[in-house]
Amino acid sequence: MAFLLHQARFFTTVNHLRDLPATVQPEIAFAGRSNAGKSTAINILCNQKRLAFASKTPGRTQHINYFGVGPADELAGYLVDLPGYGYAEVPGAAKAHWEALLSTYLQSRAQLRGMVLMMDSRRPLTELDRRMIEWFAPTGKPIHTLLTKCDKLTRQESVNALRATEKGFAEYRAAGYKGELSAQLFSALKRVGLDEAHVRLEGWLGADAADANAGTAPKA
Template sequence: MAFLLHQARFFTTVNHLRDLPATARPEVAFAGRSNAGKSTAINLLCNQKRLAFASKTPGRTQHINYFSVGPADEPAGYLVDLPGYGYAEVPAAAKAHWEQLLSLYLQTRAQLSGLILMMDARRPLTDLDRRMIEWFAPTGKPIHALLTKCDKLTRQESLLALRTTNKAFDEYSKQGYEGKLSAQLFSALKRVGLDEAHAVIESWIVPREAVGETDTQAE
């Protein structure tokens, strides 16, 4: 099966909002606590080993990294790797800069079509994870959570983590959050949840109605 994400390549790195690329294509952002497995997941989803830099030192990803997906001459969209958050040893000034960068990007970027929120299945929905959701909530755009490292849990524990996350998401919906909130189990090591994650991300980059229009035109 061919996936759009398998046609991914590095595009640019940004450290200030003023430097965000003037692209019109949809963007899918990846956010998560430092060491939640974000870079590893991006590499696996794109079927590449070192597309996103997976540092052994949490907090090393300090910029917004863009990867184009689809044909090189006319990308279908972009994956956006946001700085990891929540690592205590990051200097306060750097932490404040990242926090402002993250919140403003999530709240104001018109091209952003959805947020992939990476949460360690053993510790989902920390206070910082909830802050990310609450920053993004006013946009009305969808959030899909990948509960990473589920291979470190038993099947029963994994299902409990998923149920707990979905229950919390239901509460956000009751509070008036208009965007769709969804979650799934994910393991880069065991390749759990790959197809489901691909389907969600690619539907945000190339909506089904657009695919239907293309098929109709081809006929």
């Protein structure tokens, strides 16, 4: 199957909300703690090696990176790579800047269809992961969690990680969270969960994704 995300390429980088592109196509945000494997996941989902870059010093990437997906003449949407969060050695001023950038973007960007939240499967739902969920909750938009690096777990540990995440999500639903909360196991190294993630994300991009996968041009 030819996935729409395989037609991804770099679009732009911004460091301030005022510089966000004046685009109308749907956006999917990728968020996660530093070292959760966000850049690696984006690369493997897009079938590329160096589309998204991980900083050599975790937590130092301060920009929002946009990647266009779909045919060059009519993009279906954008993948939006948000700065990693939670790295202890980042100065306080940088943390404050990132928090303002992340929370305001997630809560106010009208084009945003949903958020892909990367969580290390060995440490799901940390305090900072929960903060991301709570920032996004007022939008009522869906969150799909990739429990990354599941290849480092045994089968039973993987089951337990998924159950723990689903239990946490159930608590949010009980507290009134209106958006869809879903989770899956994912490993870029072993290519676990790729098809499931593709189907989910391309569904968020809408009908044009189905057109592209079928080999037809999206309708204007």
